[in-house]
Every structure is written in structure tokens, then in C-alpha cells.
Amino acid sequence: MSRLAELGAYLGAALMVASGAVVLGQQWNALNQPGQVELLLGLSLLLVAAGAIVVGLSRSRADTYSVTGQAILRRLSGTLLTLGAAAAAGGIVVAILPTSGEISESEVGRALVAASLVSLAILVAARIFSPSAFVEMALYAAVLGISGGVLLWTGSPSETAVKTTLFAVGLSWALLATFSRAFTVPPLATVLGLALAFFAANIGAGATSRDLFLSALVIVGVAVYLLRPSWPYVVVAMLSAVTLTVSLLGDAYGPAIALLAAGVVLLAFAGAVLLLQRRHRVVDVREAPAEDAKAK
Numbered sequence: 001m002s003r004l005a006e007l008g009a010y011l012g013a014a015l016m017v018a019s020g021a022v023v024l025g026q027q028w029n030a031l032n033q034p035g036q037v038e039l040l041l042g043l044s045l046l047l048v049a050a051g052a053i054v055v056g057l058s059r060s061r062a063d064t065y066s067v068t069g070q071a072i073l074r075r076l077s078g079t080l081l082t083l084g085a086a087a088a089a090g091g092i093v094v095a096i097l098p099t100s101g102e103i104s105e106s107e108v109g110r111a112l113v114a115a116s117l118v119s120l121a122i123l124v125a126a127r128i129f130s131p132s133a134f135v136e137m138a139l140y141a142a143v144l145g146i147s148g149g150v151l152l153w154t155g156s157p158s159e160t161a162v163k164t165t166l167f168a169v170g171l172s173w174a175l176l177a178t179f180s181r182a183f184t185v186p187p188l189a190t191v192l193g194l195a196l197a198f199f200a201a202n203i204g205a206g207a208t209s210r211d212l213f214l215s216a217l218v219i220v221g222v223a224v225y226l227l228r229p230s231w232p233y234v235v236v237a238m239l240s241a242v243t244l245t246v247s248l249l250g251d252a253y254g255p256a257i258a259l260l261a262a263g264v265v266l267l268a269f270a271g272a273v274l275l276l277q278r279r280h281r282v283v284d285v286r287e288a289p290a291e292d293a294k295a296k
Helices: 003-027 033-060 067-096 105-129 133-153 159-179 186-202 207-227 231-253 255-295
Strands: none
Touching: 033 067, 033 105, 067 105, 067 133, 105 133, 133 159, 133 186, 159 186, 159 207, 159 231, 186 207, 186 231, 207 231, 207 255, 231 255
16 A cells, blocks of 8 residues: 555545534534534544444455555554544533533533543554554543543642642653553653653642652653663653752752752763663673574
């Protein structure tokens, strides 16, 4: 299956979505709530059915396609199923939220949890039959939707609860990507998870919680890098260490001392990383002859 065929397939899927968007734009306000729900769920069914057909085609005729062709069909089916999951989530949100009156946080949370669970079910199937980075990013969004929905559903979440939830989800996602084989592009999932954890550590005005979360990122980043060298962890450890240094010393000793200390910390990190990389290269060079001898 050529790249041209893949492009045509993606254009066809884009036209399906575009047609749905046009219909939505023209008829949305004229439809009542049940009609809006039916429209979104109908679009979802079309997209999911198209994705399932592509999955069946790729599996039933696997011998007739090259490795590249199978990869193209896998990406295409994953994209269709992901779009179907998004449309289904939209339909669930419209079905649950009231059309008039004030909408409470608990109602938003309930709708978000239900929509995210429905999309998660479709995306899990997409991940099993059509694994791709796009599907995994959508799974990440669904997990975040469930987490945020639970916070809203249980009442007005505190700043600490929001920070802790986002930090836990991001760091867990990064560690799962590092120590499992659940992702097609582990570095991408790792970066997304660590970026969320670093963002969560720095939001809000609480200096104590910020320093605790940044300290945890430094410890986890260094520990994981020692176990399994991966550049996202050393980068987030460096950023967290520098931010933590400025936070701790800035108020007490002024910005000049804080920046000086941050520079020293950054140089120390860079030197340690270079030493570790050299050590890993030496170990690899020493182990290579032994492995060759065993092979012979």
C-alpha cells in the first residue's frame, strides 16, 4: 500500500469529519438535545465502523500487504477509531449536561467522567488492534479527562488536589512508558508525562507543595536515569533542580545568589551526566567482546 493510497485514505476520513462538521454547523442550533446526541453518536458509529472495516481488511489480507502497507492501515484505522471516540465523547457530554439553567461543577464532572470512560473503551480497542502514537495520546487525554472529571464531580477541588492529581497522572504515565512495552513511541509518552508533572509542580501559589513536587522530580529523574538512561528524565531533573534552587534561595538571598547557585547546580548536573554517559560507553565496549565470544 503506497503513501499515495494512505494520503487518499486520510483525505477521505478528513472529508467525512468535514461533512459532519458542516452538518453540525448548519443544523446544530435547529436540533433539540436528542437530535444533537443522535447526530454526534451517528458520526461516531460511522467512524468506528470505518475503522473496524480497515482493521478487518488489514488482518484478513495480511499476507497480501507489505510491512509498510500494514503499518499504513494500522495508522489509518487508529485515526478513524480515535475520531470516533471523540465524537462519542461529545455525544455523551451533550446528553448529560442540561440545556438550560446553571450548570454545576458536579454535573460537568459527571459528564466528563462518562464521556472519558466511553472514549477510553473505544481507544483501548484501538490500542489493541491498531496501536499508534496518535491513539496513545488520545488515551492520555481520556485518562486526564477521567481524573479531572472525578475532581469536579466530588465538589470544588482544592489547588493541592488538582496539583497532586495532575502530578500523579503525568509521572505515572512517564514511568509506565519507561518500564513497560505498552507504547509504540515510548520517548513521546515519557515526554508528555514528565511535562505534565513539571507543569503541575509549578502551578499555584503554594511554595511548600511546589518545592516538594520539584524535589520528587529531581529524585525520580536521577534514579530512573541511573537505572535506564533516558534523556527526558535527566532534562526534567535538571529543570526541577534549577527551579527548586531559585525558589529556595531567591527570597532569602536575592536573585543574584539564587541565579549563581542555579548555574552551579546546572553545571554539576551536566558534568554528572557526561561522566555517566562515558561510564555506559565503557561498559558497552567491555561487554561487546564477551557477548561475541558467547555467540561463537
